[in-house]
Amino acid sequence: MSDGRAAQIYGGESLLFLTDEQLRQGIEAMFFAYRGFTADPDRILADMAYGRAHHRAIHFINRAPGTTVNNLLAILGVTKQSLNRVLRTLVADGLVESRVGTSDKRERHLFLTEAGQSLESQLSDAQRARMRAAFRDAGPEAVAGFKQVLEAMMDTDMRRAYVKLRDGS
Amino acid sequence: MSDGRAAQIYGGESLLFLTDEQLRQGIEAMFFAYRGFTADPDRILADMAYGRAHHRAIHFINRAPGTTVNNLLAILGVTKQSLNRVLRTLVADGLVESRVGTSDKRERHLFLTEAGQSLESQLSDAQRARMRAAFRDAGPEAVAGFKQVLEAMMDTDMRRAYVKLRDGS
């Protein structure tokens, strides 16, 4: 597996960016960057009774208003019991509204209330500010590469969900 | 905060890559990609009594053999109690060796045993394989951009730790 100093030339093109050293740098970059990525919303949520799980639910409900529980389950990749615990508190606190489906009454469609949207903005603003600063520092070409690599790193199902959110809505 | 459709022109340069839409894509890309990033090691660890916390400890001990507990604490960003619980099991299971410092006997220097190195390779190989595939798919320029954006996204302390691991050792 480990290819050591893989300073190979393949098809006339240098593959120096695929050395174990380069890959390890990528791994550590992901680790450290993800910490920064979640730091600001985490700080805001720490004061309330909420955590990262609530943030994720709020984000994707805002992103796709009216989405069903099952849908959200698939995107978040958690069990319904886990999600339900989070949704229950959000509904109880009046941040999320759960409406029975019209065509299929088994389904519940999820919406943010005004209070929910307000919190979403707060969290989103903080996270976007950091992302904006990073994007600005790195420049457009770097941003394109950033997205390209991340997309290639996703599992197939997640990539589908990502692309669907990005392109269609 | 929210700048809506920020199709501004500033200093003659297009900032279309800084629209809220672009930033949201970046945010969701990080979320989905991180899931893929941790998926393979998580699967391996699920069979054992270990979790992601053990992986992180093993990774950085392998990366900087002989590192002190305090050092590891700073890098991982958790409390000593939290780390200690993980280290205790790893030492008990013979994956990590904790040697009393020679110059300062208060410090414990951490090393992977052979069994520890073996597990590290297993986890690392899985994670590197995915990273390698993503890097190969995206190409060298994308990889450069990827790292650039991630580095810009880190907190100052984490960036320092990242750069130190990357450059000096």
Next chain:
DNA sequence: AGCATACGTCAGCCTTGTTGACATTCCAAG
């Protein structure tokens, strides 16, 4: 009528984070 689906919920477990309190060991400064 009967099976499958969508959702909610209860109970219990695990990992991994947190605080707080306290003991030990050692270095260094007075």
Next chain:
DNA sequence: CTTGGAATGTCAACAAGGCTGACGTATGCT
């Protein structure tokens, strides 16, 4: 030499947020 502070270890208690398993209720489809 004593004492204070630093580094570490450990115990206890707790919370968030994952998980499985089981069960109940509507609803939809065949």
